[in-house]
Amino acid sequence: MAEKNFDIAVIGGGPAGLSAVLTGGIRNKKIGLFEHLDFSQKLQKAHLVDNYPGLPQITGKGMMQQFSAHALSHGAVLVKEKVVNVFPADDGFTLLTPSDTYEAKAVILATGVVSTLLFQGEKEFLGRGVSYCATCDGMFYKDKDVAVISYTAEGEQEAGYLGELCRQVYYLPQYQGNFTPERSNIKVMQTKPRVIQGDTQVDSLATDGETLKVNGVFILRESDPVENILPGLELEGEVIKVKRxxxxxxPGVxxxxxxxxxxxQIAKSTGEGLVAVLSAISYLEGKAKPTGK
Amino acid sequence: MAEKNFDIAVIGGGPAGLSAVLTGGIRNKKIGLFEHLDFSQKLQKAHLVDNYPGLPQITGKGMMQQFSAHALSHGAVLVKEKVVNVFPADDGFTLLTPSDTYEAKAVILATGVVSTLLFQGEKEFLGRGVSYCATCDGMFYKDKDVAVISYTAEGEQEAGYLGELCRQVYYLPQYQGNFTPERSNIKVMQTKPRVIQGDTQVDSLATDGETLKVNGVFILRESDPVENILPGLELEGEVIKVKRxxxxxxPGVxxxxxxxxxxxQIAKSTGEGLVAVLSAISYLEGKAKPTGK
Incomplete structure (x- = not known):
């Protein structure tokens, strides 16, 4: 059976996450690395990196290969699923993916930059028509109309699933691609979404073209806005507020x-990943003591 | 003529300093790297390092060779002198070494851990009998008696110079070595120094053996207590207080x-070195603007 209980769950397999996984593995912790894509897409596109000490003039792709091979050589479990929700549990945290749940005593967020801004109405209607996971929330929209705004081709599968449940699915791809749905109730629309609207619940999505009357809007990004994955997480502007x-x-995150x-930058990320996992290990050790820390 | 004016002076050539030098060089800044020993002695002694992402199972020595070659390939100037004092100047800072002075618009301290505790009386009598630099302060002790506490063989040369000036020099090596002074007024003493004593000025040094009547105590460590190099620098416990x-x-440091x-840890150091140099560059750019911040 696949491992589902971890000491530390690391969310995101870029340089920060892989550095945390590496040192956590060496320190004999049970580490789960949640990476649903093929490690950092952003870094893989980098033509040439020359300011990571020790690896002169390396391609982004080559660097990610070296980092991931090195990091995973110390016993971490790679979970190729997207974490859509993290919530407190008895002895740590429960992590929800579209297909499963996992437990971890501590969590390291290494989700990268979400350079997209939130849509107007997105935050307001989260849980009241806005969702980040078709598998999780699709059933709420049975026989209703929904829109799917997707930034990755992964969204095509989710749209297919929603097509089975819903009356009408509008699919708005925000990536280069060529999606021809099998089902006739899925309509691909090449338009930019603008505003999610409604009263207490979503009732429409305004786009650059027409306004779509929908009960639900699914937004599928490479990574979700982290404050929405983990409610209560304090931000500073658009980034997660952290101590040194x-x-x-x-606590525990x-x-x-x-x-x-x-x-x-890569060196900043690997440094922070290292510090994060050592801090997480200290946190676990503090919890393990009967008298606490 | 050797370069003496830098945009940024980096003090210390371990992983943090080298990472700063690397990115600073790539960003076309005039960087001076002050490293008086052979790069990080501490890391060079590390048998095997396996938690720096991308360089699995490397010796400390091998890593320092890769780091230093990489960092210095982008035009930084290596100054093999020890910085004993940094003080504010017209347009930045003046750096004093035993043999010369340098100017820099910004300074990055990457001096490593000084694991030695300060001697009792060291801080109290700094500038009133306690010194970190024979070349700088030797003349004040002409025809007087001094003690030299040295943690590196470099101190032997400084003791030799003091021997020319002073009446009696007690040399207390705190390292493995075999120093036979040429001058008869230099006495090597295998003993541990304990307390620097005096009223308003130093008058003696208590050791595990006898108490030495001296007017000056020179303390020569691999790196000096950083708050003494740069007066006014705020500490947090024993480390330099920094923001993210x-x-x-x-300002500028x-x-x-x-x-x-x-x-x-190495990844923490390289990450911080990168962040420090980018922050220093932003600081310089802010200063360069006429309306500057």
Missing amino acids: DMSTNI FAAGDCTGRPW | DMSTNI FAAGDCTGRPW
């Missing part, structure tokens, strides 16, 4: 890499 | 690596 030990305002702010 | 952008309480606190 990479702890956040939520740490953050590292681009999601904690600029500069968006 | 690695700025210190002194940044810090990175072990000197900012635990964990004492």
Whole structure:
């Protein structure tokens, strides 16, 4: 059976997450690395990186290959699923993915930058018509009309699933691609979404073209706005607020890499990943003591 | 003529300093790297390092060779002198070494951990009998008696110079070595120094053996207590207090690596070095604007 209980769950497999996984593995912790894409898409697109000490003039792709091979050589479990929700549980946290649940005593957020701004209405209607996970929330929209705004081709599968449940699915791809749905009730629309509207619940999505009458809007990004994955997480502007030990305002939750702010650079990310996992280990050791820390 | 004016002076050539030098060089800044020993002695002694992402199972020595070659490939000037004092100047800072002075618009402290505790009386009598630099302060002790507490063989040369000036020099080596002075007024003593004593000025040094009547005590460590190099620098316990952008309480002075606190790990140091140099560059750009901030 696949491992579902971890000491530390690391969300995101870019340089920050992989650095945390590496040192956590060496320190003999049970680490789950949640990475649903093929490691950092952003870094893989980098033509040439020359300011990571020790690896002169390396391609982004080559660097990610070296980092991931190195990090995963110490026993971490790679979970190729997207974490859509993290909530407090008895002895730590429960992590929800579209297909499963996992437990972890501590969590490291290494989700990268979400450079997209939120849509107007997105935050307001979250849980009242706005969702980040078709598998999780699709049933609420049975026989209703929904829109799917997707930034990755993964969204095509989710749209297919919603097509089975819902009356009408509007699919708004925000990536380069060529999606021809099999089902006739899925309509692909090449338009930019603008405002999510409604009274107490979503009733429409305004776009650059027509306004779509829908009961639900699914937004599928490479990574979700982290404050929505983990309610109560304190931000500073658009980044996660951290102390020098990479702890956040939520005990047991740490953050590292681009999601904690600029500069968006590899050495900064690997350094923070290292500090985060050592802080998480200290946190676990403090909890393990009967008299606490 | 050797370069003596820098945009940024980086003090210390361990992983933090080298990372700062690397990115600073790539960003076309005039960087001076002050490293008087052979790069990080501490890291070079590390048998095997396996938690720096991308360089699995590397020796400390091998890593320092890769780091220093990489960092110095972008035009930084290596100054093999020890910085004994940094003080504010017209347009930045003046750096004093035993043999010369340098100017820099911004300074990055990457001096590593000084694991030695200060001697009792050291802080109290600094500038009133306690000195970190024979070349700088030797003349004040002409025809007087001094003690030299040295943690590196470099101190032997300084003792030789003091021997020319002073009446009696007691040399207390705190390292493995075999120093046979040429001058008869230099006495090597295998003993541990304990307390620097005096009224308003130093008058003696208590050791595990006898108490030495001296007017001056020269303390020569691998790196000096950083708050003594740069008066007014705010500490937090025994480490330099920094913000998330690695700025210190002194505008234009940044810090990175072990000197900012635990964990004492390579990835943490390289990350901080990168952040420090980018913050220093922003600081310089802010100053360059006529309306500057």
